[in-house]
Amino acid sequence: MxxxxxxxxxxxxxxxxxxxxxxxxxxxxxxxxxxxxxxxxxxxxxxxxxxxxxxxxxxxxxxxxxxxxxxxxxxxxxxxxxxxxxxxxxxxxxxxxxxxxxxxGGDNPFADFYTNNAPLQLSGLEAGLVKKTQDLPIERDLHLSLDDLFHGCTKKIKISRRVMNDNGFTSSIKDKILSIDVKPGWKEGTRIIFSKEGDQGPNSIPADIVFIVRQKVHPQFVRQQNDLIYKAKISLEMALTGFSVDVQTLDGRLLSIPVNDIVHPAYKKVLSGEGMPLTQNPSQRGNLIITFDIQFPEQLCAERKHLIRQALTFKE
Structure with a gap:
């Protein structure tokens, strides 16, 4: 130039x-x-x-x-x-x-100005009727462990956003700490909204910042709504003769659960009140459901087959 x-x-x-x-x-x-x-x-x-x-x-x-x-x-x-x-x-x-x-601090300051449905003149920026619209929500995932969702916790998240300077014309980037109080029992997909915490601009309303709960994979439990699913590996002998299964709970207790029934592939053991806290009433909890992965022997010799056949032959 x-x-x-x-x-x-x-x-x-x-x-x-x-x-x-x-x-x-x-x-x-x-x-x-x-x-x-x-x-x-x-x-x-x-x-x-x-x-x-x-x-x-x-x-x-x-x-x-x-x-x-x-x-x-x-x-x-x-x-x-x-x-x-x-x-x-x-x-x-x-x-x-x-x-x-x-x-x-934005792409188009004209988008938020309306002057009686007439074409906007420059003077309208100073004296015309101004109607601001809010930017679309900004959504971010909040990854939480099953332990976080069981006990509840507080998460501190730093965001960087554009804020208007005192002169009202220019803007700068500043950091802010947002605090999220995670409630016991929150589910996947729970939305936490921070109103108008997005970028500021002279002609728009800052967007809401929305955090969406995403549950991390747990090595021991699978969650289904308020229930916890635990899969225990057992031998065929245990499935037929009875046993007990030990489960370490999320609140640090060791449950020793006797199983005296014959365990078939669709069998489940349900323990009431040992699942996830209910968000509306954390003193109430869902169920702990134990499923079983029965380990069958890969091969049997003739003698063992004969013994099993004898043991499973029911005479009236």
């Missing part, structure tokens, strides 16, 4: 930083491609982006003021940069939309 940056922004060289921002805001809104389709407006929008990118940066501005565009883009000797001036060769990234988004 060969034109004067100050002329592009229609300002003089003695302006303040606030004046530069005000000028860019006014002209960028006027010549934005979504609002202005007159010949030359696209080129003007590009020029505005480059001019603001230079003049809003103290080091680039210092170099431009002292050495002009040639010194800014051609580079200056290091000894001239000791006063804080830009000493590298400046190249504009060529994306005025990026400059526009970074300035306004």
């Amino acid at each position: 060969s034109s004067d940056y100050y002329e592009v922004l229609e300002i003089n060289r003695n302006v303040t930083d606030a004046d530069i921002k005000k000028a860019y805001r006014r002209l960028a809104l006027k010549f934005h491609p979504s609002r202005n389709r007159e010949p030359g407006s696209d080129e003007k929008f590009i020029q505005l982006g480059e001019a603001y990118d230079v003049l809003s940066d103290p080091r680039k501005k210092a170099t431009y003021d002292k050495f002009g565009e040639e010194g800014l883009k051609g580079g200056i000797p290091p000894e001239f940069g000791r006063d804080g001036a830009w000493s590298s060769k400046y190249v504009y990234h060529g994306n005025p939309d990026k400059t526009f988004r970074e300035f306004f």
Whole structure:
């Protein structure tokens, strides 16, 4: 771009930083491609982006003021940069939309302005009726262990979001810690909503941030709603003659459960009140359901087959 940056922004060289921002805001809104389709407006929008990118940066501005565009883009000797001036060769990234988004904190500030269903004029930004719309929710998975969901816990999550600066025109990225109190018994898919904690913009309502519970795989239990499923491996002998199975519960107890029935492949042992807490009433719990994986012998000799046949031959 060969034109004067100050002329592009229609300002003089003695302006303040606030004046530069005000000028860019006014002209960028006027010549934005979504609002202005007159010949030359696209080129003007590009020029505005480059001019603001230079003049809003103290080091680039210092170099431009002292050495002009040639010194800014051609580079200056290091000894001239000791006063804080830009000493590298400046190249504009060529994306005025990026400059526009970074300035306004959003893609399109026009989307949220309505003036009696009439085309929006520039003055409407100052005096027209303004109606803001909220950005779509931002959804993130919250991965929790079965132990977290059994006992309940508190999770601290750091987010980075864009917030408006005090001048109301520019924005910056700041971190914030969100605290989630996980309740005992929460299920997969539970949604935790933080209202209006998304990126801020001058012309929109920040989005809600929504965390969705995702349960991690547990090495011992499978969860079905409020019930816990435990699979025990047993031999064929145990299935036919009886045994006891030990289960370590999520709250640290060791249950020794006798099984005196003949265990067939569809057999289940149900222990009431040993499952997951109910969210509405954590003092109540679902069931612990024990299923069985019966291990059959891979082979039997003739003598063992004969003995088993005898043992399983029922005489009246």
